[in-house]
Amino acid sequence: MALARFTKPVDGTIPVPALLYDDEDLVTSQDGVGIYDGSAKSPRHQIGILALTSLRLFFISVPAPADSFYLDLSHVVRTDYYAGLLRSSAKITLHLESSSEGGKDTGSGDLIDELDWSTWECEVCGNRNGPGWSPAKAAVCSLCGVPRSVSSAAATPSKPSPRLAPTQGRTTLNSASLPLLSEGASQVPVSDPESVGQVIACPACTYHNPPSLRTCEICGTSLPVAPSLKQVTRSLTASPAPSSAVGSEGASFIKLSFRKGGDKPFYTALKRTLQGKAWQTTRSIARVAVGTTSPAATGASGINQILNTFQNNAEQRSTSLSSALSDLEALASQAKQMVTLASELTEQIRLAEARSKAEGRASLSAGSEEAEAANFIQTSLAQLGLTMANAPVTQDMVKDERKWMEELARELGGLLQQGQEQNTEHWEDATSMASSPGKDNTKATGIMRGRGIVGLDEVWGGWNRARGVALIPPSTFLQVLPHLPSYTSPPLLTRTFTSGLSVLHTPRYTHVAFTSRLSSMITLSGPSTTLEVARDENVTVSLAGEMIAEVEKDGEICRDEVQVDGPFGGGRDIRWWINIFEDYVWDGQQDT
Amino acid sequence: MALSTHTTRSGFLLPSIHSAPPFFTQQPNPNTQKIVTETWSRLILSYARHRNLFFIRVEDAETQGSEWDEILRNDRIKRRLLPSHLSYILSEMVAKNQAVYEPPKQTRSVLLYWRLPEEWAEVLHQWVTSTGQLTTILTFYEITDPPVPSPLTGIPVVLLRKAIAVLAKTGRAQIIAVADGEGARFFAGTGR
Numbered sequence: 001m002a003l004a005r006f007t008k009p010v011d012g013t014i015p016v017p018a019l020l021y022d023d024e025d026l027v028t029s030q031d032g033v034g035i036y037d038g039s040a041k042s043p044r045h046q047i048g049i050l051a052l053t054s055l056r057l058f059f060i061s062v063p064a065p066a067d068s069f070y071l072d073l074s075h076v077v078r079t080d081y082y083a084g085l086l087r088s089s090a091k092i093t094l095h096l097e098s099s100s101e102g103g104k105d106t107g108s109g110d111l112i113d114e115l116d117w118s119t120w121e122c123e124v125c126g127n128r129n130g131p132g133w134s135p136a137k138a139a140v141c142s143l144c145g146v147p148r149s150v151s152s153a154a155a156t157p158s159k160p161s162p163r164l165a166p167t168q169g170r171t172t173l174n175s176a177s178l179p180l181l182s183e184g185a186s187q188v189p190v191s192d193p194e195s196v197g198q199v200i201a202c203p204a205c206t207y208h209n210p211p212s213l214r215t216c217e218i219c220g221t222s223l224p225v226a227p228s229l230k231q232v233t234r235s236l237t238a239s240p241a242p243s244s245a246v247g248s249e250g251a252s253f254i255k256l257s258f259r260k261g262g263d264k265p266f267y268t269a270l271k272r273t274l275q276g277k278a279w280q281t282t283r284s285i286a287r288v289a290v291g292t293t294s295p296a297a298t299g300a301s302g303i304n305q306i307l308n309t310f311q312n313n314a315e316q317r318s319t320s321l322s323s324a325l326s327d328l329e330a331l332a333s334q335a336k337q338m339v340t341l342a343s344e345l346t347e348q349i350r351l352a353e354a355r356s357k358a359e360g361r362a363s364l365s366a367g368s369e370e371a372e373a374a375n376f377i378q379t380s381l382a383q384l385g386l387t388m389a390n391a392p393v394t395q396d397m398v399k400d401e402r403k404w405m406e407e408l409a410r411e412l413g414g415l416l417q418q419g420q421e422q423n424t425e426h427w428e429d430a431t432s433m434a435s436s437p438g439k440d441n442t443k444a445t446g447i448m449r450g451r452g453i454v455g456l457d458e459v460w461g462g463w464n465r466a467r468g469v470a471l472i473p474p475s476t477f478l479q480v481l482p483h484l485p486s487y488t489s490p491p492l493l494t495r496t497f498t499s500g501l502s503v504l505h506t507p508r509y510t511h512v513a514f515t516s517r518l519s520s521m522i523t524l525s526g527p528s529t530t531l532e533v534a535r536d537e538n539v540t541v542s543l544a545g546e547m548i549a550e551v552e553k554d555g556e557i558c559r560d561e562v563q564v565d566g567p568f569g570g571g572r573d574i575r576w577w578i579n580i581f582e583d584y585v586w587d588g589q590q591d592t
Numbered sequence: 593m594a595l596s597t598h599t600t601r602s603g604f605l606l607p608s609i610h611s612a613p614p615f616f617t618q619q620p621n622p623n624t625q626k627i628v629t630e631t632w633s634r635l636i637l638s639y640a641r642h643r644n645l646f647f648i649r650v651e652d653a654e655t656q657g658s659e660w661d662e663i664l665r666n667d668r669i670k671r672r673l674l675p676s677h678l679s680y681i682l683s684e685m686v687a688k689n690q691a692v693y694e695p696p697k698q699t700r701s702v703l704l705y706w707r708l709p710e711e712w713a714e715v716l717h718q719w720v721t722s723t724g725q726l727t728t729i730l731t732f733y734e735i736t737d738p739p740v741p742s743p744l745t746g747i748p749v750v751l752l753r754k755a756i757a758v759l760a761k762t763g764r765a766q767i768i769a770v771a772d773g774e775g776a777r778f779f780a781g782t783g784r
Contacts, residue, residue, distance in 0.1 A: 582627070
């Protein structure tokens with residue numbers, strides 16, 4: 001039963017390559033094959049040639065070419081292979097199912113079916129599309145690629161003919177060829193070449209046109225409707241099909257029995273072809289093409305089509321771009337939230353601190369633990385530079401330029417000396433304690449972190465990290481610096497070394513203070529290297545080097561430079577001395 | 593650190609600053625370096641006078657074993673004067689007319705003027721007068737290497753010629769070509 005449902009008859013006398021669509025390829029063929037319809041042998045299809053193409057499976061019956069048929073590979077859902085045993089020959093089972101394509105969009109399927117085997121003229125380029133293409137391809141003009149529009153199909157004079165022709169052909173030919181059929185199957189192929197040979201003479205120019213054409217190939221005059229070869233074969237097999245429809249109704253598979261071997265290569269070829277799904281690609285192309293035309297059935301073709309495509313692309317691009325930008329905005333707003341969250345957190349910590357202070361030292365053990373945790377949070381926030389109590393000052397908050405600078409200076413000052421406020425009263429003592437720098441500020445968490453001197457780059461980076469949003473450009477940063485001393489306690493001053501390095505520093509690190517401290521240090525502990533000075537001053541070596549260089553420029557100190565020979569080329573070792581030359585009086589040999 | 597003077601083996605009294613390590617380093621500070629250069633110049637000149645040395649070369653700072661070792665090196669503090677530093681000091685001395693490049697047109701060797709040519713002229717004239725050799729023709733060899741050691745013993749011919757030239761200007765000397773080289777005849781201070 002599957003045989004009748006899924007296969008379509010073909011004229012077996014025509015060689016297989018001639019039966020193919022233009023976009024169809026012959027994959028392989030095998031002779032000596034019998035067909036099982038379901039599990040039973042199909043008596044009329046026992047000796048034949050099986051030809052596999054990229055789209056279809058042909059069976060050409062050898063004794064009775066009229067019983068030949070083809071099967072669309074799109075119906076095949078599953079294949080089984082049976083290797084054969086003793087006298088039982090190898091078999092391939094094809095499980096069939098009417099293609100889901102047809103069920104889903106019957107419209108396009110119908111259209112394709114209707115389009116089958118009829119010529120049509122493309123309304124854009126005027127190309128006459130022949131019937132040689134597969135159903136999928138036939139829906140698209142082979143020259144310009146514009147899909148065949150339904151309206152144009154309806155408008156063409158060729159359209160009504162396929163509708164009318166089958167009925168006409170069937171009625172006329174059934175009566176004529178049925179007797180032939182009854183006479184014998186061998187007679188049928190004879191009748192077919194005759195019908196193939198039927199040409200249609202143009203009523204205007206008398207040119208003998210092939211039967212498949214609807215209009216004259218030379219002068220374009222519409223040809224009188226004549227029964228074509230296709231209609232003949234269709235009508236011929238229309239009658240034997242019902243007769244074979246006696247088989248099991250439910251069986252939806254057929255078996256291919258390879259009597260003369262060749263089963264294995266054929267099966268692999270079949271598998272590959274099924275996986276390739278050539279029918280699907282061509283059909284989907286056709287469907288897409290048909291689908292795009294539907295919104296603008298009349299205008300969407302040719303240049304219009306191309307323009308439409310460009311427009312669609314541009315729209316898509318702009319949508320993706322805008323969505324990406326909205327992502328960025330979301331990110332920015334989240335950064336703001338982050339800062340807000342951080343400030344809230346600090347606020348809570350402060351409250352907790354205040355509470356614990358209010359509770360006094362009574363619950364010292366529990367309180368200290370809490371304070372420790374709070375301290376940890378605070379320090380980790382400080383590491384991130386997020387310990388700001390308020391949201392950062394931005395220019396739109398403050399209108400006046402000078403006010404803006406002052407606000408920025410206040411913010412920066414707070415940031416630099418965070419956690420240092422409580423120590424300000426000890427500051428004066430600290431400055432006098434020359435040998436213990438930074439000791440008093442161990443609790444400080446600001447950018448200064450208890451140091452007396454810090455590079456401008458670090459300050460700028462830390463500040464902007466703390467702000468998070470509305471970052472400060474270096475130019476503004478430099479403008480803020482002169483305002484800084486009035487908002488900091490102790491005042492933070494700016495100093496630029498000869499090398500170009502700029503730093504912020506406390507009064508402790510002014511030139512004068514450092515010079516006197518360095519002099520006394522050398523006097524007390526003898527000549528020192530830069531490294532020793534850096535360690536003593538609690539600053540980096542390079543910073544110490546810069547400061548010492550300034551002192552040397554004043555002539556307060558002098559250097560003792562020694563070439564040190566080391567294993568790796570050595571280097572120069574510089575020790576700093578008090579300027580011993582300054583007021584040196586000759587005490588050597590007196591000239592006589 | 594207490595710095596003290598030191599007397600070398602040749603009996604020269606080194607200044608206390610010679611035992612200060614920074615003294616051997618060329619100071620980047622121009623003011624400091626000026627003092628260093630002045631002190632070095634004085635040290636070199638007085639040592640030259642002490643040892644009756646007339647030439648100092650940059651090589652003397654490069655290699656050990658020269659007659660200048662006692663001042664160019666201080667092994668007690670493991671310091672030595674670097675050739676570049678010495679070269680700088682010498683150029684400063686030439687600029688201040690405390691020395692002159694000899695031979696000219698190079699900067700590696702100088703003739704030291706611990707006495708200026710004018711001073712040498714006076715010393716020479718005094719010696720000639722005191723030894724009663726006025727109006728006598730003396731060869732240069734007789735002056736630089738007299739049988740009885742004099743202040744002029746070992747004086748380089750270049751410097752001697754300059755001193756005689758100074759005397760000749762004031763008419764107290766006259767250079768005369770003699771059989772075995774050059775000679776000079778000295779007169780009493782008539783020119784004055």
